[in-house]
Amino acid sequence: MKNLVILGGGYGGMRVLQRLFPNQLPEDVHVTLVDKAPYHSLKTEFYALAAGTISDQHVRVSFPEHPRLSIRYGFITNIDLENNQVHLEDNEVLHYDDLIIGLGCEDKYHGVPGAPEHTYSIQTIDASRATYQALNNLPAHATVSIVGAGLSGVELASELKESRSDLNIMLFDRGKLILSSFPERLSNYVQDWFTSNGIEIVNNANITRVEQNTLYNHDEPIKSDAIVWTAGIQPNKVVRDLNVEKDTQGRVVLTKYHNLPNNENVYVLGDCASLPHAPSAQLAEGQAEQIVQVLTARWKNEELPTELPTIKLKGVLGSLGKKHGFGLVNDRAITGRVARLLKSGILWMYKYHNG
């Protein structure tokens, strides 16, 4: 039997499993999924978990079951590409014939001193739980500073306001407008929403240092009872440690078939892969579909298509609490309740198809 090992049961890893089972997997291939968590985590909802507006159970989905799927729960420490091996924290070594690396991303602190030690995170489920506890145990009228007003910072700030209206929430962003990757109309809509909901936005911020309960913006100290970092991501450390070609963001450069340039048996998926779009769950899923297509063709010794189609993304939706939202759908900007309803609907569908 050949062993396909999938590292990470995130959005990309789950889509690979969904497409291989029940009937795309050849009889002579066994699949081993490795994840540190005993469930698939809905990372796109971690902002709500941290804010305390949804329960832990709402962001977990069981992994699928199949006679030719083994699931190994454990922490991956490194990958030995020379010897086709994956090393786990408890010294166990797994051998692979084909490998898909989908380990997601981590916070990037841009070298800001004190940021890793003194800020909370929403990048992993464990970190989001710790953030939830810290934020929800704060006394009345405490100040929370959120660094970074991309999608996750914006969603966390608005959801937290809904959860704890007594808190003073400050959102720091480098740009002159928040959500710099969105059209200006959407940034203005969200910025106005924040102003009318009592969240302070600090534009043109430059966080130079973080200490326990103090944030330094352009070296000016700002007392904060809790600080959350949502100001950047980088690929998982296991991937950062790989001695392979990477792009300027540290993501692995791949062939058009999503495998390493010198290794047809190793594929890199999702937030760890260098792709022509910003990382997202949608992109990880689209890439997963193509990896399954390539893998199944290679297993059957079929010729690969000369080009794979460009991965099409439908858009991005963000929430502003449970009633309002914003987003771009097929390049059209939408705001308000419709955007929020659409986002909830997509989550519901995702859980329905994966639950």
Ligand SMILES: Cc1cc2nc3c(=O)[nH]c(=O)nc-3n(C[C@H](O)[C@H](O)[C@H](O)COP(=O)(O)OP(=O)(O)OC[C@H]3O[C@@H](n4cnc5c(N)ncnc54)[C@H](O)[C@@H]3O)c2cc1C
């Ligand atoms: C708050 C927030 C909101 C977001 N909203 C959206 C959105 O609306 N739309 C969208 O498309 N994207 C959104 N994203 C981005 C999206 O979540 C990621 O792009 C997506 O999760 C990437 O999928 P992935 O399969 O690459 O990795 P992940 O889904 O992160 O999965 C990685 C898996 O690897 C496992 N793992 C990691 N390290 C190890 C290790 N050392 N050992 C064992 N297992 C390990 C993890 O447990 C996890 O299961 C959001 C992200 C955040 C943080």
